[in-house]
Amino acid sequence: MIKLKNICKSFDEKIVLNNLNIEVKSGEIYGLLGANGAGKSTTLNIILGFLNPESGEVRMTDNEDDLEINRDKIGYIPENVNLYPYLTGVENLDYFSRIAGMKFTKEQLKKFLLECGLNEVDFNKSISQYSKGMRQKVGIAIAYAKNAKIYLLDEPASGLDPLSSNELSTLLRKMSDKGASILMASHDIFRVRETCDKIGILKNGLLITEIFSNEVTSTELESIYLKYMKD
The missing domain is CATH 1.10.238 (Recoverin; domain 1)
Structure with a gap:
């Protein structure tokens, strides 16, 4: 599991994450939707240990007494993959x-x-x-x-054609069926709706709302997303 509790982070006095609370259960795919600069990548970097939050907790176990975070078994897919x-x-x-x-x-x-x-x-x-x-x-x-038991994905479908994106969704479902917790940051509304079990909309570091994907169509999700972005 992945559990973020009251995570706060700022850069140069600009608040990037404001009391962020997210829970991704074992076997669940969670989609974090937001525009560029919403705080999606910062969220992933805090979980990975690349950044330290000013306050809040990151947990990767159901055991409330286990404060140790083992990041060795996290699978991470960045938007731009650096290979030799x-x-x-x-x-x-x-x-x-x-x-x-x-x-x-x-x-x-x-x-x-x-x-x-x-x-x-x-x-x-x-x-x-x-x-x-x-x-x-x-x-x-x-x-x-x-x-891994935890996978973090930052715009994983970037550069993929529609067929490959669909294959990625199938692969992620296979991984979640094995019990993995998957957190996917993206601004691709359709792919998030098709892939994820639960969706959170992030705006200016605030988690505005959470939606179960089986309760909305892609069109409805787009309308909800655009409404929050315009408010």
Whole structure:
């Protein structure tokens, strides 16, 4: 699980997160919707430990007495995946997996890439020949291979075509069905509605509302989102 309690963060006296409270249960996909600058990436960076909040708590366990945060098993997919251009897709996945303390056979590495939507003919091409969408799929595979209990995604469908975006949604559902807690930050209303169980709308660091995706259509969600953005 992921639990943020009364998280506050500011930069140069500008409030970026204001008493943010979010809970993502095991097996749940939570979509954090918001415009650029709403505080989505800051939220992920605080969970990852890259930033420290001024106040509030981050928990990743149901045990209220367990204050220790183990970030080693977090799978993180950034918007822009940084890979080694002179290595192939398979070699990049192998390299980053080893850094994380995991060693896979070549067949296992290929299986991860296939499940994340990369075509087999591209496995042994250098990353310098990859499109942004192809690089994104390798980044997704790097996170997926960790078999983590928590996944954080920052605009994960960036650079993906509609088919690949749909495959990503299917993969995330597979991960959540295994008990993973998934927090996805995005401004893609349709993808968030199709992928997530619960949706939070973030504006200027404030969580304005939370909605269960099965209670709204994409059109209704868009109307709700635009209303809050205009207010």
